[in-house]
Amino acid sequence: MGPQPLRIAVVGSGIGGLTAAIALQAKGFEVEVYDQASELSEIGAGVSVGGNGMIVLDSLGLGQAVRDVSSNLQRIEFHHWRSGDIFYEHPMGDWYDQRFGGPFLGAHRADLHQVLLAGFDGTPHLGRRAAAVHESPDGVEIEFADGTKAEADLVVGADGLRSAVRHHVTGPDEAVFSAMSCFRGLVPVDKVPGGDKFGLTFFLGPNRHLVVYPVRGGELINFVAYVPDPEWTLESWSSKSEPAEAVAAFEGWNDTVTTMLGNVEETGRWALYDREPLRRWSTERVTLLGDAAHPMLPHAGQGSNQAIEDAGALATYLAMESLTPAEALQRYEHLRKARTRKIQMGSRGNAACFQLPDGPATDERNARLVSLPDNVAWIHGYNVFADIQESL
CATH class of the missing domain: 3.50.50.60 (FAD/NAD(P)-binding domain)
Structure with missing residues (x-):
């Protein structure tokens, strides 16, 4: 033995x-x-899984199950906060898969969690x-x-x-408290103007921004809406807020944003922390x-x-x-x-970069977005197993 x-x-x-x-x-x-x-319990939030994560999940035989419960995001778009106009876009989908060795998926956290629970031999x-x-x-x-x-x-x-x-x-x-909190929620796609066409979608504006993408095969739209807030210090997956608070925080933004925030049944809210x-x-x-x-x-x-x-x-x-x-x-x-x-x-x-006021600094940021695919390649194109082999 x-x-x-x-x-x-x-x-x-x-x-x-x-x-x-x-x-x-x-x-x-x-x-x-x-x-x-x-x-x-099911937590009402989305999670994105990129090519660098999918390499590991594929190696464990979980990749197809994750794909089956997720949305393959077909493009990335950046929108102006007030007009809603797109000022930068780039294909994802097959382009991303071929460049980075796996898809970029939007998943409901509970769906991904269920795949992992099923893959674990035990309870x-x-x-x-x-x-x-x-x-x-x-x-x-x-x-x-x-x-x-x-x-x-x-x-x-x-x-x-x-x-x-x-x-x-x-x-x-x-x-370390970031002095920022976020509203999070899931909205049926038919209650979000243009939601059926969303990929990985950003709405950027002064002191605020949103990240939006479909999950669960496009049935739901997941949003995360970031606001400066030194007073809200509660960090909890279960903490809630009224949808009206999120709508008020984005007053003056385009109709897609305010309609989406207003049509959510339940809004989560929590403070953002990290550590040194x-x-x-x-x-x-x-x-x-x-x-x-x-x-x-x-x-x-x-x-x-x-x-x-x-x-x-x-x-x-x-x-x-x-x-x-x-x-x-x-x-x-x-x-x-x-x-x-x-x-x-x-x-x-990144938060400061996403929340610039309209003006020269925003124009410079937007011009730099043309280099975004190359700038993030070291993150998304990373293969942890290849890195290990090189380290031996």
């Missing part, structure tokens, strides 16, 4: 945590997933909020808020911005993934994609027989740290 497979505990059953669990199982590891939620343990992590040379014990405990050989912290596992790895730190890039992600037996490692503002659309990349890299390194588990965690961290830091910092800068 060979050595027993490592027992790995993944804390967090979001997109990154479940992708990591599936990838680790595919490499032969024993995996248990723990989540603080008492039930895995997440719910109602388990990690309170403390105790590490020894022989293993790791996770202590949960309900008083229960779990043991593992390795622990992966995929428990988000306010990660308890990160506290074990790095000590206390503070989330970490100097360290791992100990001998514990590492971090996704928002627990590199929380980023959503202005590059890469939060989920970077977590998916993390998952592919982590499982690949841990499966290398030439590396001890501790060495594998260090190699994983080294590979991922510089890239995710660059995207974190770029995401911070």
Whole structure:
């Protein structure tokens, strides 16, 4: 008999945590997933998955299922806030797929989550909020808020911005408030003027902007509407707002925007936080993934994609027989740290670029958009498995 497979505990059953669990199982590891939620309810929000994320999902045999529940975005468009006129557009669809090795998809987060739950061989343990992590040379014990405990050989912290596992790895730190919040919602496509023609659509204006795209095969239009707001500090997937508040925040904008915001049945709203890039992600037996490692503002659309990349890299390194588990965690961290830091910092800068007042600065930004496909190629055309091979 060979050595027993490592027992790995993944804390967090979001997109990154479940992708990591599936990838680790595919490499032969024993995996248990723990989540603080008492039930895995449907969250009314969209998520974009680019070619760099799809490479990992395809490698796990999940790509077609993700495609089946998503919308393949056929173009990117930038619209003026008041007139609604398009000032830049570029094809996506087949063009994007051929250039970047996979499609650019708009998905309902709940649909993507269901695909991942179906791909995981097991059931997440719910109602388990990690309170403390105790590490020894022989293993790791996770202590949960309900008083229960779990043991593992390795622990992966995929428990988000306010990660308890990160506290074990790095000590206390503070989330950084962006002084911005966002309204989010899903609207039936027939209640959005021109919604059946939307791809990845931006509406840019002074101190505000929206990102809009179809999900669920075009049945629904997902919007994220960003506003400066130093007073709204609640960061929660479940926090709500009245649709009228979003409409008021975009008074004077074009009819497509105000009609869409007014036709949503339920509007989510939450404050936007990230953290300063970490100097360290791992100990001998514990590492971090996704928002627990590199929380980023959503202005590059890469939060989920970077977590998916993390998952592919982590499982690949841990499966290398030439590396001890501790060495594998260090190699994983080294590979991922510089890239995710660059995207974190770029995401911070994008908000200001998207929210310029009309005038010369806006004209200069709009002229630069002609270079957008080349400027984002390092993000979307990235293949984490090829990068690993080059690192060996």
